[in-house]
Amino acid sequence: MFVCSSIHFETFSNEEPNSIREIWQEVYFFHDFGDKVYAEILFNNLYHTNIGNYDWFVEGKIKYTVRQWFEVEGMFRREFYKLDSIWTFESRPMIRFSSSMNAGIWNMRNRHRFEYRKFEFGEEQFRYRSDLRIMPVWDFTSLNLNPYIQEEIFVSFSRLNRVRSYMGIQGAKGRFEPLIYLLVQSRNFIDVWRHDLIFGIGLGIEL
Secondary structure, eight states: OOOOOOOOOSOOOSOOOOSEEEEEEEEEEEEEETTTEEEEEEEEEEEETTTEEEEEEEEEEEEEEEETTEEEEEEEEEEEEEETTEEEEEEEEEEEEEEEEEETTEEEEEEEEEEEEEESSSOOEEEEEEEEEEEEOOOBTTTTBEEEEEEEEEEETTEEEEEEEEEEEEOOBTTEEEEEEEEEEEEEETTEEEEEEEEEEEEEEEO
């Protein structure tokens, strides 16, 4: 549900982030077609504190539940980047395999995504992503709020080049699914890691 940018911000360092550098906003619309098929369309906007809006995308998804614990998703994203004051785009078909399990109050989900990235300018690229989310199902308040932690890795050109560490809260109330999170994104620029603190908010709406 997150995007990659080839923009290089200020200086690169191994220092820990000490302030929020980006704000991500997303809204998605979804519908269940019975017990097996789920459809979603996602709109996402990324804002950097120094350069403003630099990235936005729209993404469609169809999910099929093979077993109660195993799902397959087909997705397509059209993403727009602002590079040196010029907007360019990327087309990205993707497939993702998800498994989950429950242990007492704990829910654990593991996903594996395979992406084919075709840019308006530049070489085509394949990328692998994997994430693990751990969430206690407590359902606080009438919003059914549950905290979670999540770790995601990105592998391109046979090397680890990005890691995202999330801490957030998600909920569900009627047709609405609110979400709020903080994440640290670590990117590897030729073995020099850059760390950014990002704040994100989202809202899902059932159709």
